[in-house]
Structure formats: C-alpha cells, structure tokens
Amino acid sequence: MEMAPRVDEVKTYPVLDPARALTEPRWVRWVLIAVALSFIALFLLVPLAQVFASALDKGMGYYFNAVREPAALSAVKLTLVAAFFSVVFNSAFGLASAWAITKFRFPGKSLLITLIDLPFTVSPVVSGLIYVLLFGLQGLLGPWLKAHNLHIIFALPGIVLATVFVTFPFISRELIPLMQEQGSEEEEAAMVLGAGGRQIFWKVTLPNIQWGLLYGVILCNARAMGEFGAVSVVSGHIRGLTNTLPLHVEILYNEYDFTAAFAVASLLTFLAVLTLIAKTLVGLKYEKSRQTPAAQAESGIA
C-alpha cells in the first residue's frame, strides 16, 4: 500500500485524491441515475401500467368474461401445447448438441455453432414463410401432403414447427458455453471408474448443468408462448382452432374490442413478469453453480 500523503501535498495536487477521482461528482451521479430511471420508466414501466389499465377499462366482469370465453381458452390450450413441444424438442436438441460440441473435437465445429444460431437472426416472418413454402399448398411438398390428406400449414403441426424454429437455439446456446466451461474431467473420471454413458449423463453431467438447462427452458418457454410473427404466417387465423394467445389478442384488437384484447394480453403480461422473476431467481442459482471448484476454493480462502 502507498503511504498516506501529507496534508499539504494533497492541497498541492487535489486531482490525485483517489476517492474523488474514481467516481463522478455527486450531481453527475444523480443526473445519470435520473436519466436511466426515466428511460426505463418511459419504455418499460408505463407500458406495463397501460396493459392493466386498458384490461380493466370496463370492469372486472368484462375482464373475466374476456379471458374465460371459449375462443380464449382454446387459445390458451394451443399456446401451452406449442410451448410444451418446443421446450421438449429443444431441450433434447440442446443436450445432444452441447454434448457433441463440448465433449469432442471435430472439423466444422464453428460452422455448426453458427448454423445453430441462425434462427436468432432470421425474421419471424421469414421463419413462417419457409414452412409455407415447404408444406403449403403451393409448396414443394404441398401436392404430396394433399394427396395423403395431411395438414401442416393452417394446422397444429405448422404452429408447433414455427414455434420450435424461433426458439431453436435458446437451450443449446445456454448449455454449450456452460459445458465448455466445466470441461470433461468429471465425466472422464466417472468413465475410468466404470460408469456407462447413460450413468455418466444422469449422475454427473445433468446435476452439473441443471440450472443452466432450467434457465434455457425459461427463456425458450417465454418466447414460445409469446411468438407472433412466425405463428401468424402459418396459422391461418382460424378462430378456436389455430389461434394462439398472441394471435387471439390480434383478432380482438382488429375487431376493435380493445378491452378484451388487453384482458387477454394481460395474461401474457403476467407470464412475462413471472418469467422475469423466475429468470432472476434461477439466474442466481445458475451463477453460483457456474463457479468452478477452483474458483470456489479460491473465494473460500479469501
């Protein structure tokens, strides 16, 4: 440590006072906090308040009718089904791809990771379009599907496919860096001790990555339940049949039933708030589990 300067020296070089020079003057801090909070309030808090104010515009009775009518309930059901499939499929893909990518070396690995990322940047509308071009009546497989009386576009499979596509990388991109960080030593030790592949996965790998997996599932689920553009293209908007919650919101809104639209939207807003809470709580566990044994030992000593 440096020696404390004498009082007259401090006066000679006031700019060297570390406590003052390492942070901003009080008024600057206040202004920056005020700017940040105003921005957050304007863009996040006010819209949240608007959803609930508009939803309750015509009273509680109207609100509960809007969220309990059959079309709304069937939209809830379809949304849950689509989210379920995308979470299950993408979890399986996330685990398999992370295992292959982090436990082995092979050519073309970075290309594979880039391709996994691709659905993140593809416009939701394009995500829906590709399935229409593949499975739609004018699509490549359209005539064949029609001949066999199979429906993908304007039906449940199309909605599930589009939802799976837009949430494709969510779990994989959580697990790949996590498993990369953790390395393979524990798995290799288990193998030397005679454990089989299945045993290694369930007893060693899964406990190590459970929080990362859950974190990815939360993000995947939120996006799946809220997806609009891609699902809009493939759904055909058949009320009570192929409408998810976001599409139901759109229909009500376009019919000028704003209060009902916001009532259904408030369900999705609850979901968003729940997601944020779950994400924060699981995120804390996740961060903790991410610390390597070496880092934990180090912080234990300090």
Next chain:
Amino acid sequence: MGMKFKSTGILPGFGLTMGFTLAYLSLIVLIPLAALILKSTTLTWAQFVQEVTSPRVMASYKLTFGASLVGALINSVFGVIVAWVLVRYEFPGKKLVDAMVDLPFALPTAVAGITLTALYAPTGWIGRLLEPLGIPVAYTPLGVVVALTFIGLPFVVRTLQPVLESLDPEMEKAAVSLGAGRWYTVTRVILPTLAPAWITGSSLAFARAVGEYGSVVFIAGNMPMKTEITPLLIITKLEQYDYAGATSIGVVMLVISFTLLLAINWLQSRTGVHRIH
C-alpha cells in the same frame, strides 16, 4: 456433406448426439431454409431483381433499416447509461430495475405492439402530450422507431453489464495516479475499453429490429410507401398468393440476417463478449 467426422475424446455418445444434432438441425432449419432458396431459383434473375427493387419494396427497406438504425442508436446512448448506473451506483430499487430490463425479451411482441399503440395514439397517455406539440407518433415512422427502441432495449445493457463489471479497477487507479481527472479517465480510458461490446450490443439490437414484426405492425399504420416494414410486405404478398414476391423478399431478408449474424459473431470472437438472448 462428404466430410468425414472424426472425433477425439474418450467419452461415449458422439455418434448418437452428433447424429441427432445434425438430423434435427437439417429438419427444422436447413431443409426449410433450402426450400426458400430453391423456390427463389424458379425465378429468373431479372424477375428476382424486379421483385426486390420495386418502389414499394425499396420504400419498405428504407423504413425498416432507417428505423432500426435510429432505434439501435437511441439504445446505444441510453443503454450505456443504464448499464453504467446499474453496475457503478447504488440506489433503492436497483435490483428491480435490473430485472425489468429484460421485459422486452419476455413480453410477447403483439402485447408490446398494442400497448405502445394505445400509449402513443393521439388519445393515449403519451400521445395526448405529444399531439399538441405537433409530434404524432402512432401510425408514423416515428411510431416504428418507438417500437424498435422498445424491443432492442435489453441488448446494449446486457452486453455492456458484464464487461463493465469485469473492468480492472487498477486501470482507473493507474489513470488517476498519472494525473487524469475523472472526465478524462471515463472518456479516454473506460469508454474505449467498452467500445467493442458497445458496438456488439448495438448490432444485436439492430439485427433484432430489422426482422421485427409483431411490435411494429400495430403502431405503424402500415401504409404502402410510407409506414410499411419489409417483414409485413412478405405477409401481404403471401396473402395475395404472390409467392414469387414473398420468396424474393424473404431471400433478401435471409441474406441480410445471415450477414449480420456473421458480422456479430466476428465482433464477439474478437472481443470475447458472449452473446445474450
């Protein structure tokens, strides 16, 4: 692919996991994307060019890219302030604000769309204040900017936060001991260190905005040549059974997304900033 995969590593399961990964990637992503490309090859080059450069499509590019750029710039300015305040200062409710930053990721875009429209419509809470000033927002390009600012908000903050947290305090102390004042330290030492992550975060916000649909279509008003974004134009063409038009614009959008993805990956590999969702 004719490439022969050879793995090194003693753990089991390479064949199974790699097989599943490639099969699933092909079925969900690669084959459908190939269908788009394939469909576009049924057009001649001249037809394709005509489809993607017609005046209405050009107007939609201008709006989509212009509004995305403005949104990303707004987020790059306020994002750095929010990240700075969240990492460096203490104030009541900080944890709550931190958690709220992800709201645009979690809130379905259709909900964001109708909510922003209600807020900025001439009778809305905010629109009512702006209308007398002669600043209409809803159903104008400015409304598109508002929606794209909303959905891009978390990217800059979440990319900058970990970088700010991991900044070596010794660097600032060194600057001070060499006689730098606070303003000088911030502008000449800290901000340049943040620049790569800052650009990455802004590019992520821009890339997301370019393809965005749900939050924009409600507030935009969707007037051809004026407030019509490119993704909406694809849907319009599909609804008119103009598959050639929809496919051509889809290919352009796909090429742009892929280019942005490569650019962002390159930025990240150079800066070590990990992507966020």
